[in-house]
Structures are given as C-alpha cells and as structure tokens.
Amino acid sequence: MTQPPGGGSVRGGRYKWVALSNTTLGVLMSAMDGSIVIIALPAIFRGIGLDPLDPRNIGYLLWMILGYLLVQAVLVVALGRLGDMFGRVKMYNNGFMIFSAASVALSFDPLHAGGGALWLIGWRVLQAFGGSMLSANSAAILTDAFPSDQRGMALGVNQIAALAGQFLGLVAGGLLAEWDWRAVFWISVPFGVLGTLWSYRSLREVGTPRRARIDWLGNLTFALGTGVVLAAITYGIQPYGGHPTGWTNPWVRGGIALGVALLVVFAVLETRVAEPMFRLALFKVRAFAAGNLAALLTAIARGGLQFMLIIWLQGIWLPLHGYQFDKTPLWAGIYLLPLTFGFLVSGPTSGSLSDRFGPRVLATGGLLLMAAAFVGLLLLPVDFDYRVFALLLVCSGIGQGMFSAPNTSGVMSSVAPGERGAASGMRLTFQNSGTALSIGVFFSLMVAGLASSLPGTLSAGLRAQGVPGGVADQVAGLPPVSTLFAAFLGVNPIGHLLGPSGALAALPAAHRDTLTGTRFFPELISGPFHHGLVTVFSAAAAMAVISALASLSRGGTGRSPKTERTSA
Numbered sequence: 324m325t326q327p328p329g330g331g332s333v334r335g336g337r338y339k340w341v342a343l344s345n346t347t348l349g350v351l352m353s354a355m356d357g358s359i360v361i362i363a364l365p366a367i368f369r370g371i372g373l374d375p376l377d378p379r380n381i382g383y384l385l386w387m388i389l390g391y392l393l394v395q396a397v398l399v400v401a402l403g404r405l406g407d408m409f410g411r412v413k414m415y416n417n418g419f420m421i422f423s424a425a426s427v428a429l430s431f432d433p434l435h436a437g438g439g440a441l442w443l444i445g446w447r448v449l450q451a452f453g454g455s456m457l458s459a460n461s462a463a464i465l466t467d468a469f470p471s472d473q474r475g476m477a478l479g480v481n482q483i484a485a486l487a488g489q490f491l492g493l494v495a496g497g498l499l500a501e502w503d504w505r506a507v508f509w510i511s512v513p514f515g516v517l518g519t520l521w522s523y524r525s526l527r528e529v530g531t532p533r534r535a536r537i538d539w540l541g542n543l544t545f546a547l548g549t550g551v552v553l554a555a556i557t558y559g560i561q562p563y564g565g566h567p568t569g570w571t572n573p574w575v576r577g578g579i580a581l582g583v584a585l586l587v588v589f590a591v592l593e594t595r596v597a598e599p600m601f602r603l604a605l606f607k608v609r610a611f612a613a614g615n616l617a618a619l620l621t622a623i624a625r626g627g628l629q630f631m632l633i634i635w636l637q638g639i640w641l642p643l644h645g646y647q648f649d650k651t652p653l654w655a656g657i658y659l660l661p662l663t664f665g666f667l668v669s670g671p672t673s674g675s676l677s678d679r680f681g682p683r684v685l686a687t688g689g690l691l692l693m694a695a696a697f698v699g700l701l702l703l704p705v706d707f708d709y710r711v712f713a714l715l716l717v718c719s720g721i722g723q724g725m726f727s728a729p730n731t732s733g734v735m736s737s738v739a740p741g742e743r744g745a746a747s748g749m750r751l752t753f754q755n756s757g758t759a760l761s762i763g764v765f766f767s768l769m770v771a772g773l774a775s776s777l778p779g780t781l782s783a784g785l786r787a788q789g790v791p792g793g794v795a796d797q798v799a800g801l802p803p804v805s806t807l808f809a810a811f812l813g814v815n816p817i818g819h820l821l822g823p824s825g826a827l828a829a830l831p832a833a834h835r836d837t838l839t840g841t842r843f844f845p846e847l848i849s850g851p852f853h854h855g856l857v858t859v860f861s862a863a864a865a866m867a868v869i870s871a872l873a874s875l876s877r878g879g880t881g882r883s884p885k886t887e888r889t890s891a
Contacts, residue, residue: 339468341525343477346461347484348518349419353454354488356426356511357391359496360447361633362652363507364388366500371432371439381561383440384808389557389759390444394451395458396755397549400601401542403459403748408537411460411467412526418456419522423515425450429508450511455751458485462747466735467529474736476675479728483670486727489629490656490663497653536598541589545601548585549756555579556763560770562802567774568767605738605746613877614682614734615753620870621690621726622757624697624863627765628719631859632659634769634807635705639849642841643706648815661713665720673725682729687874689725692718694867701860705849726874733877765859766807772855773803777848781806784847785821788834794826806848815844 360367364387373380406414428446432439461481469477499506555578563569570576593599606612636655637648646654673685696719703712731750738746782799786792798820809816817838821827827835837843 338527338529339465339473339477342464342468343480345518345522345526346415346457346464347481348514349415349457349522350461350481350485351488351491352511352514352518353395353422353457354485355492355495356422356447356450356454357395358489358492358629359499359507359510360387362493362496362656363500363504365649365652366504367443367507370504371434371443372436373440380440381804381808383437383444385557385560386444387440387447389553389762391447391451391454392755392759392762393550393553393557394448395455396553396752396759397546398452398455399459399751399755400545400748402456403463403746403751405537406460406463406748407742410528411463412522412528414456415460415464416519416522416526418453418460419515419519420453422450422453422457423512423519425453426508426511426515430505430512432505458751459748462731462735462750464526464529466747467740471736472678474678474732476671476678478732478735479671479673479675479677479724482727482731483666483724486625486670486723487663487666490659490666493633493659494656497656501653538593538596538599540592541596541599541601544585544589544592548582548589549752550582551578551585552582553756553759553763555582556760559763560766560804562804567770567803570767601749602742602746605742605749608737610733610737610877611746613873614686614730614737615750617686617690617726617870617873617877618730618734618750619753619757620866620873621693621723622754623761623764624693624866624870625723626758626761627859627863628697630762630765631769631856632662632716635852635856638809639705639845639852640707642815642845643849645841647841658709658713659716661716662720665717665722666724667720669721669724670728673728677729677732682733683874683877685729686726686733686877687871689722689727689729690867690871690874692722692725694864694871696722697860697864697867701857701864705853705856726870730874765862766804768858768862769807769852769855770803772858773807773848773851776851776854777803777806780851781847784843785838788838788843789830790821790826790838794821809844815839815841817844 364384367387368374368380368384373383402414402418425446429443429450432442434442462478465477465481466474495510496507499510555575558572558578559569559575561569563572563575589601590603593601593603606615633655636658637651641651641654641658642648669689673689677685696715699715699718700712703715734750735746778799782795785795785798790798801820806816818827821838827838830838
C-alpha cells in the first residue's frame with residue numbers, strides 16, 4: 324500500500340482532505356459542464372449560425388444536451404470497474420487530463436453552422452468520457468481514504484457538489500453567454516488544468532488494484548444496449564407522422580426493442596464470466612439494491628424538475644414580469660438559486676448525521692420532503708408569488724440533499740473495498756440514466772398535455788390579433804414540441820412562426836407589438852402549460868414516494884457483514 328503524502332495513516336492525517344478537495348473539484352466541474360450549455364444554447368446557436376427553432380436543427384439541439392448525459396450513463400460502470408483493476412487514482416487522473424483537453428478544443432470551435440454543431444457535440448462526448456472517469460472513481464477514492472465514521476460526511480460533500488454543479492451550471496451558462504458563447508467552455512479550462520496538475524501531484528493509490536480480465540462482451544453489450552435505448556427515447560420526443568411525439572416511429576420502437584434485447588444478453592453474459600463488468604451479485608445486498616432503485620427514480624424526478632422549472636421561468640413567468648426573452652436564460656438561473664442553497668445547507672450536514680445514525684431515516688425523510696415540494700409546485704398558479712416558489716425550491720433542495728449524501732454513503736458502504744469502483748460506477752449509471760430518461764419521459768408528458776389544448780388556444784389567440792385564419796391554423800398545427808423548445812430556450816416564437824408567411828408584416832403596428840411583446844406568448848401557453856405541468860409534477864411526486872419506500876426497505880445500517888469484516 325502506498326503511503327499517502329503528508330504523513331499519517333491512510334485514514335488519518337491530511338491526505339483524506341486532499342482527496343476530498345480534489346475529487347470535489349473534479350465532480351463539480353464534470354456536473355457543471357453537463358448543464359452549463361442548457362441555458363447558453365441560444366447564444367451558442369447564434370454564435371455558430373444555427374436557428375435553434377428550425378426543425379432540421381432539433382437533432383443538434385438534443386445531442387448538444389443529451390450527448391454528454393448518454394456518455395456518462397453508458398461508460399461509468401466500465402470505467403469504475405477499470406479503476407478497481409488498474410487503479411482508481413490512475414483512472415481519475417487520466418480523466419482530469421482528457422476533460423481539460425476537450426474543454427480547450429470546445430472553446431476554439433473553428434467551424435460554422437452544422438459543422439460547428441458537430442464539432443461541439445463530438446468534443447463534448449470526449450469531455451463526457453473524461454468526466455465519467457472522474458465521477459466513476461471519485462466516490463471510491465473517498466471511501467478508501469476516509470474511515471467509516473467520517474465517510475458519510477466526505478461522500479456528502481462530494482455528492483452535493485455534483486448535484487449543486489448541475490444547477491450552478493445553469494447560472495454560469497447564463498452569465499458567461501451574456502459575454503461570449505465561447506466563454507461557456509473557457510471556464511472549464513483553468514480549473515481543469517489546475518485540477519489535473521494537482522491530482523497527479525497529490526493523489527495516491529490507497530486501495531490495492533485487483534488485476535483481472537476485461538469483460539469485453541459485457542462492456543460492448545451494455546454500452547450498445549444502454550446507448551440505443553436512451554437514444555431511441557430521446558428521438559421519441561420528436562414528432563412523427565402527424566403525431567405530436569415519435570413513439571409510433573418504427574425506428575424508435577425498434578431501437579428500444581433492440582436495446583432491451585442487448586441488455587438481456589448482457590445480463591445473461593454477466594452471470595457466466597469469472598470477472599463481470601456489472602456485479603449483479605451486489606444486488607443481493609439489500610442496501611445496495613434499494614439505494615440504487617431510489618437513486619434511479621429520484622434522478623428521473625429531479626431531471627424532470629430541472630427542465631420544467633427552466634421552461635416555466637424562461638417561457639412564461641419571467642416574460643410576464645417584464646423580462647425580455649433574450650435575458651430570461653440568465654435570470655432563470657438566478658431565480659433557481661434557492662434550490663442550490665437547499666442542497667448546500669443539507670448535504671454535508673446530512674452526510675455527517677448519516678455517519679452517526681445510518682442513512683435510512685435521513686434519506687427516506689428527504690424523499691418525502693421532495694414529494695411534498697412537488698405537490699406544492701403543482702398547486703401553484705402559473706403566475707406565482709416568487710416568495711412561495713422560492714420556499715418550495717429550498718424545501719426541494721433540502722430534501723434532495725438529505726437523500727443524496729446518506730444514500731451514496733449507504734450504497735458505497737454496503738460493498739467490499741475491492742468492489743467500490745464497480746459499485747460507484749453502477750450507482751452513477753442509475754443516476755445518469757435517470758437524468759437522461761427524465762428528458763424523454765417528462766418532455767413526452769408535457770407535449771401530450773400541450774397537444775390536447777394548445778392548437779385551439781394558439782389559433783384563437785392569433786385570430787384575435789388579426790392574423791388570417793389560414794395562417795393561424797397553419798401555425799397552430801405545428802408540433803407542440805416546437806413551442807416547448809421555444810419556451811425552454813427563452814425564445815418568443817411568434818415572430819419566427821409568422822415571419823415566413825408575411826402575415827406579421829401585414830398587421831397593424833399595435834397588433835405586431837402585442838404578438839412580439841413579452842405577454843402574448845406566455846399568456847397564450849400558460850393554460851395548456853399548466854395542464855401539462857400538473858401531469859409532470861404528479862408523476863414526479865409519485866416517483867419520489869416510491870423512492871422513499873425503496874429507501875425505507877434498505878434495512879438498518881446499510882452495511883453488509885462482508886463489508887464490515889473487510890474494511891477494517
């Protein structure tokens with residue numbers, strides 16, 4: 324075993340704090356880059372010369388967001404397992420280097436239009452690969468470095484940094500895009516270089532790598548199966564054959580069927596190899612299985628919350644309160660800060676408390692608080708009192724912090740030391756897959772809600788402002804996903820939709836000003852949007868309650884007898 328720098332034992336001295344600070348920086352940067360482009364997408368698309376509302380560009384838009392998430396969902400298990408085999412610190416250090424190099428390439432996109440978008444998507448995929456190496460091994464490094472009575476605190480700080488990074492990325496994206504769209508990617512470069520040099524100089528292998536054969540078939544079938552399923556669900560959002568969504572598209576259905584079949588093959592293979600990539604036997608540990616099920620459902624609910632709140636603020640509430648559409652991405656990030664505040668308050672504290680009392684009560688209580696916050700949000704009117712909205716965000720953030728840190732500690736402490744890299748990767752796979760799934764699930768639910776009432780509302784509203792009936796019906800007949808993406812990007816689509824027909828230019832100035840102002844579009848979609856919002860938040864609340872039941876079933880301490888014997 325390598326003596327850590329700074330003297331002292333492995334679970335003493337200052338090395339554990341060096342490991343905590345460096346891995347927290349790593350997961351914070353990885354998480355921020357997963358969300359930083361969401362708010363900045365309008366500025367990025369303008370910078371490379373693409374219209375984000377052109378149906379031909381929806382694929383670029385989706386892959387700009389989802390490419391990063393898909394890579395992290397698919398690869399973290401394999402990279403965590405490789406960390407067990409070849410060294411967790413080695414994998415982590417190389418991940419920091421790859422992440423930093425990709426950040427540099429992203430900030431110097433030399434291409435334009437579609438080529439520029441493909442450049443960004445390709446380098447974000449590589450950046451996500453480096454970020455996956457960071458996140459897959461950080462929890463295992465901390466579990467090795469900290470004694471059991473401080474592990475929950477350490478993992479809590481690390482986990483809350485990852486979750487807070489998702490929302491801090493929204494604020495950073497809005498602020499930096501106001502200056503220059505390339506700055507969205509520049510911000511990662513100095514921190515990435517600093518973190519890379521620091522990790523190579525300071526981190527040491529504490530655990531003992533266990534060399535084994537690489538499970539090539541398992542890696543291949545899992546990556547293909549998971550990737551195909553998530554990609555098919557992503558394309559299910561897009562309209563097909565006159566339907567508002569693409570779930571009737573044979574390619575979408577076929578992709579889901581093929582992906583599920585590959586995952587079945589993967590599960591069979593993993594029971595027949597000596598050194599499997601995915602340790603299915605770990606699911607026999609109740610704390611591990613219950614914790615991961617709760618994490619999956621919570622990630623779906625949390626992802627839905629994030630995207631719906633952005634749409635709500637950027638597309639409706641902020642314009643109704645006088646904010647210009649091109650300024651709403653920045654202010655949406657700022658108005659979501661109470662959610663991050665709740666994370667930061669409860670996460671480390673809950674992690675420390677879980678060291679003393681176990682993860683079960685805190686994690687379950689946090690999920691119930693999340694469910695209550697979802698119910699509160701669906702009861703709000705569309706044009707809400709921000710003080711009530713902020714209070715609900717704080718409650719949701721506190722609930723997520725109460726769950727995430729103790730749950731991570733419980734899952735990681737339930738496995739033997741030699742399996743912590745694989746366990747960390749499996750945990751993150753469920754978490755990242757849940758985030759990717761949430762986009763397909765909740766966008767589809769919202770589109771279904773809009774499809775039932777938006778066309779009639781939109782047509783009537785346009786006719787009332789003097790738009791000819793034929794043009795109004797044509798615009799109202801466009802897929803609701805276009806309206807949803809407009810709200811998501813903080814763009815007023817009315818001028819964009821009416822411009823090509825010349826109908827907008829032919830209207831009196833007063834009607835033009837009304838149609839392109841800050842109130843017409845938000846007031847028009849607020850009724851249909853609230854209908855969809857009730858559906859989305861009801862589903863999210865139900866998932867949080869089911870997660871709470873799973874968390875409650877984890878048992879007492881969350882540690883298996885084998886873990887207690889081998890972690891001494």
